[in-house]
Amino acid sequence: MTEAFDLLARPIQKWIRGQGWSQLRDIQVRAIRAVTGDNNDIIISASTAGGKTEAAFFPLISQVLGDEEPQSGFDILYIGPLKALISDQARRLSDICEEIGLPVVPWHGDISSSVKTKARKNPAGIVLITPESLEALFVRRGAEIPRLFSTTKAIVIDELHTMLGTERGMQLQSLMTRIELSTGRHIRRIGLSATLGDMELAKAALRPDAASQVHLIEAKGGEAELRLQLRGYLEGNTDEGVPSPTNAIAEHLFKHLRGSDNLIFAGSRQRVEIYADRLRRKCESERFPQEFFAHHANIAKEQRQFIEKRLKDGQLPTSAICTSTLELGIDIGDVSSVAQIGAPFSVASLRQRLGRSGRRQGQPAVLRQYAIESMLDSKAHIADRLRLGTMRAIAMIDLLLENWCEPPRLGALHLSTLVHQTLSVIASSGGARANTLHSVLCVKGPFRSVDPPLFGEVLRAMGSEENALIEQSSNGLLLLGEKGEKLVEHYSFFAVFQTSEEYRLIADGKELGTIPVDSLLAPGMMIIFSGRRWSVREVRDTERVIIVTASAGGVPPIFGGDPGIIHDKVVERMFDLLEGKAVPVYLDEAARQLLAEARLSYMQLAFEKRGLSHQGESTHLVFTRRGTIATNSLALALRGSGFKVEVHDGLLEVSGADRAENLSDYLQTLANGDSPDLFVADTNLRFEKFDHVLTDALLQRNVLTSRLDSDCLADMAKTILDSFSPS
DNA sequence: GACCTGCTGCGGTTTG
Numbered sequence: 116m117t118e119a120f121d122l123l124a125r126p127i128q129k130w131i132r133g134q135g136w137s138q139l140r141d142i143q144v145r146a147i148r149a150v151t152g153d154n155n156d157i158i159i160s161a162s163t164a165g166g167k168t169e170a171a172f173f174p175l176i177s178q179v180l181g182d183e184e185p186q187s188g189f190d191i192l193y194i195g196p197l198k199a200l201i202s203d204q205a206r207r208l209s210d211i212c213e214e215i216g217l218p219v220v221p222w223h224g225d226i227s228s229s230v231k232t233k234a235r236k237n238p239a240g241i242v243l244i245t246p247e248s249l250e251a252l253f254v255r256r257g258a259e260i261p262r263l264f265s266t267t268k269a270i271v272i273d274e275l276h277t278m279l280g281t282e283r284g285m286q287l288q289s290l291m292t293r294i295e296l297s298t299g300r301h302i303r304r305i306g307l308s309a310t311l312g313d314m315e316l317a318k319a320a321l322r323p324d325a326a327s328q329v330h331l332i333e334a335k336g337g338e339a340e341l342r343l344q345l346r347g348y349l350e351g352n353t354d355e356g357v358p359s360p361t362n363a364i365a366e367h368l369f370k371h372l373r374g375s376d377n378l379i380f381a382g383s384r385q386r387v388e389i390y391a392d393r394l395r396r397k398c399e400s401e402r403f404p405q406e407f408f409a410h411h412a413n414i415a416k417e418q419r420q421f422i423e424k425r426l427k428d429g430q431l432p433t434s435a436i437c438t439s440t441l442e443l444g445i446d447i448g449d450v451s452s453v454a455q456i457g458a459p460f461s462v463a464s465l466r467q468r469l470g471r472s473g474r475r476q477g478q479p480a481v482l483r484q485y486a487i488e489s490m491l492d493s494k495a496h497i498a499d500r501l502r503l504g505t506m507r508a509i510a511m512i513d514l515l516l517e518n519w520c521e522p523p524r525l526g527a528l529h530l531s532t533l534v535h536q537t538l539s540v541i542a543s544s545g546g547a548r549a550n551t552l553h554s555v556l557c558v559k560g561p562f563r564s565v566d567p568p569l570f571g572e573v574l575r576a577m578g579s580e581e582n583a584l585i586e587q588s589s590n591g592l593l594l595l596g597e598k599g600e601k602l603v604e605h606y607s608f609f610a611v612f613q614t615s616e617e618y619r620l621i622a623d624g625k626e627l628g629t630i631p632v633d634s635l636l637a638p639g640m641m642i643i644f645s646g647r648r649w650s651v652r653e654v655r656d657t658e659r660v661i662i663v664t665a666s667a668g669g670v671p672p673i674f675g676g677d678p679g680i681i682h683d684k685v686v687e688r689m690f691d692l693l694e695g696k697a698v699p700v701y702l703d704e705a706a707r708q709l710l711a712e713a714r715l716s717y718m719q720l721a722f723e724k725r726g727l728s729h730q731g732e733s734t735h736l737v738f739t740r741r742g743t744i745a746t747n748s749l750a751l752a753l754r755g756s757g758f759k760v761e762v763h764d765g766l767l768e769v770s771g772a773d774r775a776e777n778l779s780d781y782l783q784t785l786a787n788g789d790s791p792d793l794f795v796a797d798t799n800l801r802f803e804k805f806d807h808v809l810t811d812a813l814l815q816r817n818v819l820t821s822r823l824d825s826d827c828l829a830d831m832a833k834t835i836l837d838s839f840s841p842s
Numbered sequence: 843g844a845c846c847t848g849c850t851g852c853g854g855t856t857t858g
Contacts, residue, residue, distance in 0.1 A: 196846090196847060196848095197846095197847065197848095198847090198848080223848080223849085224848065224849050224850085228850075228851075228852095231850095245847085245848065245849090246847090246848080247847085247848040247849055248848080248849075248850095250848090250849090251849070251850065254850095255850065255851085277846085277847080281847095283847070283848090382844075382845085383843090383844060383845075384844090384845080411845085411846095412845080412846060412847085438844080438845055438846075439844085439845045439846055440845085440846070442845085442846080443846080443847090459844095460843085460844060460845080464845085604850095605849090605850090606848095606849040606850045606851085607848090607849065608849085609848065609849050609850085610847080610848040610849065611848090612846085612847065612848075614847095614848085674844090674845095675844095676843085676844045676845065677843090677844060677845085678843045678844070679843065679844050679845080681843095743843095762843095763843095764843095
């Protein structure tokens with residue numbers, strides 16, 4: 116083997132030989148050199164099943180084995196986003212470490228407390244933990260942190276992309292900084308991922324102070340051949356014998372997927388239920404055994420694990436109709452194909468989904484994309500005439516083929532998580548001064564855009580009479596207030612993300628899953644859940660339990676959700692497509708037709724006036740050609756000035772102004788640099804777990820860094836006016 | 843116009 120192999124400890128070499136591997140993979144060779152060479156941080160980027168875990172751990176374990184005298188403390192800290200992933204990885208690492216005698220400790224909510232107590236009393240080896248369990252260690256056992264991590268060589272962060280630019284990612288960054296501060300040691304960080312949109316941003320997020328020092332190890336090539344098709348379907352055809360798009364797509368899935376393992380991403384939990392119900396009934400009527408199953412976050416854990424196991428075993432053909440639950444790293448083996456119903460919300464997630472197929476040598480990855488549009492008549496809506504859903508699906512596939520995916524959105528204030536971490540630091544240390552908190556969290560920690568005056572405002576909000584989360588002692592020390600103590604004491608404190616209240620659905624004494632409390636159900640109503648039909652017998656409000664029995668009819672519950680954020684680049688590509696002539700080869704006949712119709716509609720609009728187009732008496736179209744954040748920001752500005760606005764991908768439908776001049780006059784004031792008030796209407800500004808603590812002024816500043824952008828308005832208005840002005 | 847993720851300590855009972 117190579118000289119990299121020689122850098123590994125004997126027991127690791129022996130294990131590799133024992134596996135019968137003839138050679139190490141390229142990223143493994145490069146990772147071994149990087150880990151052994153210096154103590155810098157590292158990002159290892161390779162496709163799923165590309166050998167990233169081994170690439171990081173072979174040399175790290177070798178270093179641990181090279182230590183002369185083992186000291187008390189965990190040698191390697193692994194952070195994973197999912198309990199299931201941690202259990203998978205612990206199994207793989209145990210296999211390597213068993214003979215060596217290095218402990219491997221999975222640590223999350225499903226691990227018994229005796230295992231954790233034992234590991235805490237005698238810390239050694241590799242600990243694999245969730246951000247939340249690490250948080251719990253800080254809050255409940257703050258004094259033990261220096262001892263537990265005094266000898267830790269590295270922190271390995273799996274699925275790094277899930278942690279970038281999110282509340283949970285800020286929490287993790289904060290905890291990593293706090294480990295370094297409390298042990299007084301610099302600990303190298305190693306991030307693993309398959310879908311990082313921008314390596315420079317990923318480096319900056321991994322180590323804000325020394326991004327340029329981060330080694331980048333990217334796998335080259337090795338991508339499976341991709342076979343793809345985009346199929347178009349029309350809704351609203353009342354002719355006899357023409358199936359609805361849902362039925363036609365279910366038929367197509369049944370015909371092509373039955374007999375093999377597949378993932379069908381349906382886009383929402385409600386649509387998962389609809390397709391699962393259709394496909395189950397299809398199996399029944401054709402007298403085939405059941406092989407299509409619904410899989411989403413509200414379905415009971417036992418049922419989800421049953422489906423995951425069926426997929427992994429590969430014994431019985433299994434197709435899961437799912438949401439993003441089956442998108443991340445948990446081990447379900449290789450699937451024959453991936454289906455996507457409706458356009459996804461990001462290219463990154465499409466790529467992650469596609470990575471589930473074509474993992475075996477010589478097997479292609481297969482993607483079937485289904486697009487549903489409405490039939491057009493003279494009153495058809497502009498979003499339908501431009502076939503925006505189909506345009507987005509094509510734009511996303513286009514960008515996927517170019518190997519592009521969304522970069523993380525860094526630079527937001529994340530004030531909700533700042534509130535959380537402030538409580539956490541005070542809880543774990545018993546009390547802290549304001550300047551210490553600012554230094555730990557905002558200077559050394561991740562909340563870098565929060566200056567002392569802003570932090571002071573956050574502290575005052577937390578200490579307000581109403582919130583009473585913190586209070587100041589006579590000597591200036593900040594302590595937990597009455598409500599703060601209560602909050603931190605409960606285990607629900609450890610997660611930084613928001614969750615909603617739910618009812619449990621019970622049939623024959625067995626839990627089927629949960630549904631949101633706001634989906635109004637009463638006895639006698641019929642629902643579809645877990646792909647089957649049920650009738651509600653009893654609603655027990657105090658226990659939050661709903662008893663159901665099998666039934667013949669039903670409709671899926673409404674699960675609710677946040678609107679997704681589409682990146683600027685995707686919308687730009689959609690409009691390039693509308694203006695272009697090329698027809699992608701992977702479109703079926705119906706999809707070609709949709710593209711042709713969209714281009715014709717766009718040309719007719721553009722013929723009048725590009726950018727700002729007249730629609731009937733008092734309705735105008737404003738083409739922003741930008742993603743969700745910029746387009747929503749302009750929509751709020753217009754609403755604040757009395758216009759009525761409907762928002763679509765890259766365009767606004769504006770009414771309420773009698774003449775186009777009013778609209779263009781207003782856009783002119785924006786182009787001149789006038790900054791409008793985006794918050795005149797009673798816009799909802801509370802999205803995250805601790806947003807309720809913040810004042811309106813803080814919420815507005817927060818939202819302007821995460822979901823809105825007022826700085827882009829002037830340029831956007833200029834561009835729109837330029838394309839509008841008569842030539 | 844969407845999706846996902848996570849959770850301690852203690853008291854009681856049973857078993858060797």
